[in-house]
Amino acid sequence: MQPDTSPSLTTSGLNLIAQALTIYDRDLRLAVCNAPFQQMFDLPDELVTPGATFRETVYHLAKRGEYGPISDLDAFVQERIDQALAFEPHYMERTRANGGTISVEGSPLPQGGWVTVYTDISHTKAQEALLRARASELSDQVLSHTEAQSRTNRQLAATIAALEEAKRQLTQTQARTRLTTEMMPAHIAHVDQSGYYLFSNRRLNAVIPGRPSEIVGKHISDALGEFAYGRILPNLTQAFQGKASVFEFTDQASARRIRVAFTPDESGGVYILSMDITEETQARVALQQSQRRAIAAQMISGLAHDFSNLLTIILGLQSKLTRMGGLPDDAMPLIDGTLSAAHRGGTLLNNIAGMTAERTLRPAATDIGALLDDIATLAKPTLPDGLTLTVTPTHIDGRYMFDPGMLQDSLLNLILNARDACGLQGQITLAARVMHPTWIEFSVTDTGPGFSDDALERGCDPFFTTKGSEGSGLGLPMVYDMTKLAGGDLKLGNTDQGAIVCLRLPMRPAPNASGALVLLVEDEPDLRQYYRDMLMGLGHSVIEAASVDEGIALTADLPDIGFVLSDVSLGEGTRTGIDLARQVGGVLPVVLMTSLPAVDPLHIAATQAATVLQKPFGASDLAPLLNSAGPA
Template sequence: MNFSRNVLNCNEGRLPGCHAPGHGTMSLLPLLEWDEIAMDSGKSTPVADEEGFSAALERHELLYAGLDLIDQGLTVFDANLRLVAWNQAFLDLLDFPDDLARIGTPFEAFIRHNAERGEYGPGDIEQQIAERVEVARQFLPHTLERVRPDGQVLKVHGVPLPGKGFITIYTDITTQRNYERLIENENAELDRRVRERTAELEGANAGLRKAKANLDLVAADLRLSEARLRLITDTVPAFIAYIDRHLVYRFANKGYADWTGRTKDTVIGQTVETVMGDELFQTLLPHLRKAQAGQQVGYEYSRVRADGRTVYARSTLVPEIGADGQVMGFFSLSLDVTEQVLAQNALLRAQKMEAVGELAGGLAHDFNNLLTVVLGNLAALQEKHAHATALMEYVDPAIQAARRGVEVIRQLLTFSRQQPLEPQSIEVGRLVLNLTRLLRSSLPSTITITTQLPEEALYAFADPHQLENALLNLAFNARDAMPEGGQLRIEIAPQTIRETTGGERQAAPGDYVRITVHDNGCGMDGATLARAFEPFFTTKRFDGGSGLGLSMVYGFVEQSHGMVHIESALGAGTAVILCLPAGSPTPASERSPACPAICSASGELVLLVEDEAEVRKIIRMQLVDLGYAVLEADNGVEALAMIEQVEEIACVISDVVMPGGVSGWQLAERARRLRPGLHVVLISGNAQDSAAGLAAELGIDPLYKPFSKEQLALAIHPGP
C-alpha cells in the first residue's frame, strides 16, 4: 500500500484534508491508492479540463464537509501505523493537542501522550505503550468502550482495511450511559428495563475552498478521496444525506438509504417528496423550508416501516452557504431514537397510572367512611322497620346502591394495587373451565366460547377470586364488542421471560402462566388502546359501565407481580394477555370455617376508638344491638388511658388511621403490653395504611369498612 503526499500552492485558506488554516504552500491529505477503486487499472486518469476538476473537487468537498459535521472522532492509520486522516472531533473527544495530529504521526505518539498523562492508570509507561502498539499491529476488527479518568465514556470501533491500515471511530457515549443508568433506576421501581440509543449529532457547517493548481493530479486524488470517504460515511452509525436547494438528494449514505427502505441509487437524484411519501413530506416540509432559508433546524419525526412498525428519528438540518451568501443545499444528519422514545413513553404511562392509583387509594378511604355511615344507618332502618313495606321500597334500593358503591371502591383499590389479595397456587385450567360453564349461561347464544388448554395442568400463584373477576370483566368486554355475536376464545400456555427487552414494560424474568382472552369484535383504534387501562375511561354508553373493568384487571395483575397488555386494531378484534407468576401443584392450606351464626354478647365492655364521629356513632349502635356495653374514645392517647384505668374492658375496636400521634396498630401493640391477651379488632378504610401487614404481626385479622353488624360480631368472636 503506497502513500502519496501532494502539495498545492494555494492562498484560499483551508484545503481538503488540511487540519489548520494557512496561506502559501499547504499539504493535502495523503490518499490511499486502493485497488478497489478502478481507475484505468489503478493508474491516475488526467482531468482534461477545468470543468472536470471542479466537479471532482466539489464532490471531494461535499464528502469532507459531511465527515467534519459528525461529532464522532475518526482516524485512519496506514499499514505502518502512521496517521493518514482524522477529523477535529477526534482531537476534541480525546483532548489531544492540535499539533500532535500531523500527516505521518506514528500511532505510538498518541499512545505515549495518553500514557504520560495517566489515561491508562498506574504502571510502567513503556510497557503500556508497547502492549497497545503490539495489539494495533495485528489489524483486527474491534469494538470496545473506554472510560477516561474524568468519567467520559468512549466507544471505540476499529475496522481494518485489508493490507492498507484501519479506520477507527470514536463516539462519546457518556450521555447515553448516564441516561441508561437513569432508566435502569426507574425500571427498578416500575419492574422494567429500558435502553436508549446515542445522543443526537450536532453538526457545524464548514466551508471548503476550490484549489487552482495541478489540476490533473489533484483531480485524481480527489476521486480516490471521494471513494474513501464514501466507505467511511457508510461505516458511521448515523443517517447522512445532502439535499440541494430544490429538495433533491445529491448524496446519501447506506444508513440513510436503509432508513428510508431504499437503496442509495434509488435515493440520490430523487426529491424528498418521492423518497418520503406525500404524507411524511408534508410533515417535514416546515423544517425543510427553514433549512432552505439558511437556518439550522433540529427536530424529531416518525415513519411507519413496511412491516407496520413505527420508528423514530432525531434529525438536524445544516445549511451550506455559498460564497455569494446563498443557500446551496443542506446536510441531513439523523439518528434512530426508536428505543429511547419507546422507553420514555412507557415510563410516562407507568408514572401516570401510578399517580392515578395513589389518588384512587386516597379517595377510597374517605368514601369507605361515608359508606360505613350510609349502610349502617340504612341497615338499622331496615332492621327496625322490616315490616313497613312502603318504607322498604325506598330503603332496599338505597342499600343496593350503597353496596354498588362499595364495589366501585373495591375496584378502585384493586386498580391502585391496595386491595388485600389472598394469593395461592391455582390450577388455571380448572378455574377457566368452571368459569366457561358460567359464561355459557350468561353470554348470548350468538357468542361461541372455546378454550385452548395445555395437556398438563398449569398452576399460577394469584388470588383466585380476583382472577375470576378479571376474566369475567374481559369476557363481558368481549361481549360488548360483539353485539351481533362472534367468537370468544380463552387460551392458557406456559411462558418463560428470560430478560427484559425493548422499550415496553415487562415482568421480571421467571416462569409465568399466560392467559389470553381473544374476541373477533370491533377492536380498538390507537387512541382508545392508549387509554384502555385508565380508570373511568369507557367507550360504552353512559349507563353501559363504570370504566373500571380494565383498570381493575391492570391493578390485580400488577399487584400479583405479573404483566398485562392488549393487542387490538379496528375491525380486527382484541386480545388481552395476562401473565401471572407460575405456582406449584401444592394445594393451598385450608382455612378454618367461620362461625355460622352471630355470637351473642352478655354485656361485655368494648372500647371503641374512632376519630370520625358519624362512623363511631354507627359502630356504637351496632355494638349496642349486639348486646355490648360501649366506651368511646376519639384518639389513641385517650384510649390508652382508659385501658389502664378500666380493667373491665374485654375488647378494643380501633380505627387504624387516627390523629394524635398514636395509630391503631400502635394502640394495639401498647394495649397488648398493658393487658396481655386483650382482644383487639383493627378497622380500616383501605389497605394502604398497612393494616393487613401490621395486624398480621400482632395476630389480628383486620376488618375493612364498610362492614355489616354480622361481620363486626364475627370479628369480636371469630369462633373456634
Template structure:
C-alpha cells in the first residue's frame, strides 16, 4: 500500500511540470507555426514575383531589340523583318504572334499569319497609345483577341527622328505564364494567383477556395502586375490541431511512461527480493558446502585407517571364513561411507580431481555393460555417439560415476508409479548455443541422458540439484546424486542442464570443456613391477600415518615417519637414500605444497606423492605432483607408490 501511494504521488508530481511545460510549449509552438506559415507565404509570393518579372523583362528586351531592327529604318522591309521575326519566335515558343501596327493602331504585318485571319485594329489600343506617347515599352492588358484566345501584348515603339511611326508587339497567351506559378511549390490547399494592372487573373495554381484567412501580395514592377498567395483558414486550424495533438499525445505518453516506470519499479523490487532470497539461499548452500567439505575431510581421515586396517587383516586372517565374512561386511560398509563422502565432496566442489583427456564414446562403450546391469533387463539403455568427437578434459572416475548416477536416476524415474519397462538413451553431441551461454569461451561437448519416465514439474525441477532433496520414497535415495553431478560439472568448468516436464521424461545434459590432447592409454595395475624402497611418510594424523606405514611395510618397504613439515625436512636431510616422500597436505608448520617447494629448493631429488582429503586451497602445490585421495585402499596406495618408483 505504501509503495502504491508513493508511485501515485510520484506520478502526480511528475505530471504537474509536464502540464505546465506542455501548455507553454503549445503556445510557443502555435505562435511559431503561424509565423512560419506567414514566412512561407511571403517567400512564395516574392519568389513567384521575381520569376514573373524576369520573364517579362526578358520579353521586353527581345521586343525592344526587334523595334530597333534595320529592317524598320526606312519603311518596313517585309522580307527581312519576316525572316528576323520568325527566327525570334522560334527562340520564344510562348509567343503566338509578332505584329507591327502604326501609331493609330492599324495592324500592318502579323507573323506568322494575320491574327484572326485578317489585318485590322489592335485589340488593346490603350497600351499601344501609351507606348506611342511615352516612347517606352509597355505591357498590355489581358484581353480576348480576334482568334478567341486570351492574351496580353508586350509593345515597343519604333523611333525614327523623334517620331513613332510603328509599334512592334509580341502577343503572349496567359497560359504561357502558368508554368511560372507551378515552379513554386506550395501546400495543396494554398492558392497562388497572378493579376494584371486591372485586377484580371492572368494565371493561377493551387486550390480555388475563398476561405482565405491571410493573403500576401507582392508587386511585379516590370509589368505593373502583382502576385497573391492566399493561405486558407484550414492551414491555421491544422496547426492548432497539431499543437493540441502534441499536447494530448505528450500527456498520454507521459502517463504511459510513468505507468511503465511504476511497473518496471515493481518488477525490479520483485526481482530484488528474489535476488535477495537467492543470495541468502546461495549463502546457506555455501555454508552447508563448507560444513560438508570439512566433515567429509575429517571422515576421509577416519576412513583411511579403517580401510587400511581391514586390508591388512584380510591378508593376515588366513582361511577363517567367518572372519573373512566380517571383514567383507565391514569393508563394504566402509566403501559405502567412502562413496557417500565422495558425493558430499562433489556437492561441495572440494573433491580432488585429476583431469585428463577422455574419449567419451570409448568410455561409454566400456561402461555400457555396467549401465545395462544397473537399470535391469526390463529397461533398455542405449548409447548413441557420432564419430570424430573431441576428447573432454575431466576426471575419468568422477565422470564415470556421474554418468552412472544419471542413468540410475533415469531408471528410478521410469520405475516410478509401478512401471517396469522403459528406455534410457545416452547421447554424445555438440551442445546447443543456450547450453553454453555464460560459460567461458571455448569448445564444449554435451553428454545427455534421456529417459521416458514420469518427468518433473517446475517446482521439483527447480530443487532437483539441491543436496539431500529427493522425491524417492523410503531409503531409496540420499538426494546427493544430482547435486554430486552438478558439483562435478561446475568444478570441471562445465555445467549440468536439466530439462523435464510431467509425463514427458527428463533430459540431464553434462556440458564439459573439450581438449585437443589425446586420450591416454589405460594401463592395467598388474602390469607394473613392484619393488621395495625407503619411503618417508609425513602425516599429522597418527591413525592415518600408522595405517599407511603398515601397508607399505607389509609389502617390504622401509618406512620412516614424520608428523610435521620440519620433521619431514630433517628426515630427508638425514636419510639421503630415501626414494619416495609421501606427504599429507595440511600439517603443522606448513602445507604439503610448501614442503615440496622447500625440498626442491634444497636440491633434494626425491619424487613426492600427496595424500589429500580435498585440495581446494592447494594453490601452492606444483602441477607435476601426483595425488592420492583419502580414503584409499591398500592396492591404490601400492599402485601409486609403484608408479613413482618405476
C-alpha cells in the first residue's frame, strides 16, 4: 500500500501545530498556511487561500491596527514589501495592538520564497513580569540578565534551526554532485599537496580495471599501482608546481589507453580527470593509416606510371636485341639479366600498387579457431619437411568482427617470413589470446636467429629487407598497413628461442541476430525492398522504417527487435544512420550500410559508431553479421 502524500494530509498535519506558519513564494503569493495563522490574526478566508498576496495581507493587518499607529499606510506597506523581496533570515519579538507578544522567525527557501513561524509568547512575557513584581529583592541587574538570557535562548533556537536547514541543503547539494559525477564515464578526483585523495567519484576501476573504487584517504601511488603511477608521476609533479597538463598512456595490466588531465588548485593540490580512450585511439589509428595511404598513393601513382613506361621501353629494346643477328656469344646472358631485372621491377610496381591502392575493411563474424586452422592448412604445404607449424588452442569462444581475408593474408605473410628465417629446420607456432576485454592478440614465433637490432627498429619500413636481392621489403609493411587500418598494432621482438611478431586487433564481439526481427532503415523504396528480400531470404523477419525518428520510435515500441540494419545517408534530413546507431547501439547490435568512400568524414564517423558494410554487398556479406552465433 502506497503512503498518502496528498495535500490534504499535509494541511491536516500543519493544523495540529500550535504555532502559526506561512509559506510565501518568490512572487510574494501565499503557498501554504495553517489554521492557527488565520486564528492568531483573525484573517478573512480570502487572505488564507493559496494565491493571496503578501501586500493584501499586510495592508489588511496594518489598517486594522496590528502594527500600532501608522501615519502613512501605503509607505508602511511598501517598506514591508521591499523587505520581503530582499529577504534574509531573522528573529524578532513584537508587541501586538491587543497587548499580546509574538515571536516571528523567518527562513528563506532554496527555490525562492520563505517560511515564517509565529509563536505567541504572551504567557512567557507575563511570567517574566510576575517574577519582576514578586521578587523586588532581586536586583535590576539580575532581572535584566534573566530577560536577556531568555531572549538569547530564543534567538539561539532560531539560529540552530537555520543552521540545520543550511546543513540539510548542503547535504542535498553534495548528494546531487556525487550522483552526477558518478554517472560520468570518467574518473574525477582531487588530491591534496601530499598526493592523498580528498574526493573521488568512485570510477577509477571503470577506467583502469583492477584498481580500487573506494580511494578517498589513500595515496595516489597506492590507488594507481606501481606502473600507472610511474607513468603519470612526471606530469603530476609539474601539476603540484602549478602547471596543468593533458597526456595519454597505455596501462600495462589492462592494455587500455588512458587520457589524463591535471589541473592545479589554489592550495597546492590537483584536480584529476581521466578516461578510457581505447576505442577512440583505435579509430584514430585507423584514420591516420588511411590518410597516410592516400598521401602515399598520390605520390607514388605518378612515379609508378613513368617507371612503368621506362620498364616497357627497356623490355622492348631488349626483345629487339634478341632478334638481331651477329651478336657476340656473351651478349645473350646480359640481355636475359636485363629482362629479368625489368620483370622484377614490374613485380615490385604491382606490390607498391597493392600497398597504396584503396582498400576497404570488410569485417565479418569470424571464428578464431577455424581461421587459424584454415591458415595452418594453407601454410603447411609450403614448409620444408624439417620445419613444423603448430597452432596453439585458442580457447576463444564465440565470433568476433575481423576482416578475415586481410587477417588471413597477414598471418600467412608472417608464417612465410618465419619459414625463410628458420631455413630447413625449426618450429613455428601460431597462437591467439584475449588481452582483457580490449584486444585479441595473434602471435607468430619461430626458432630462427631472431631479429637484428636494425630489423627491430626498421622492420616495418617499406623496402627494408634482410633477404638481399631476394626480398622486396614490402611483406611486413603490408601486414603493418592492414593492422593499422583495423585500428590495431604490430610489434616485433625476440624470445629465448627466436623471433616473435605480435599482431593486436580490437576485440569486437560479433552481433547475434540469427532468426531475429530485423529493423531495416532505408529511405529509398527500391533499395528497401531489395534488402528486405535479402533479409527474409536469410530467414529473418523484417520491419521497415524510412527515417531515423521512425526507426527510434519502432525500437521503443517493439521490444522483440534483435538487430538494426540502416543506411548512413537517409533522405534530406539532418539526422543520419550514425545518429540512430549512437542512440540504440548500446541496446541493439547495429550495422550501417554505405557507398561512401573510406576517406569520407561520414564513413569515418560511421566506423566509430557501428560495424560498416560497404555497398554494394550480397547475402554472403550480410549473413556472417546476422548468423554469428546460432539462433537467438
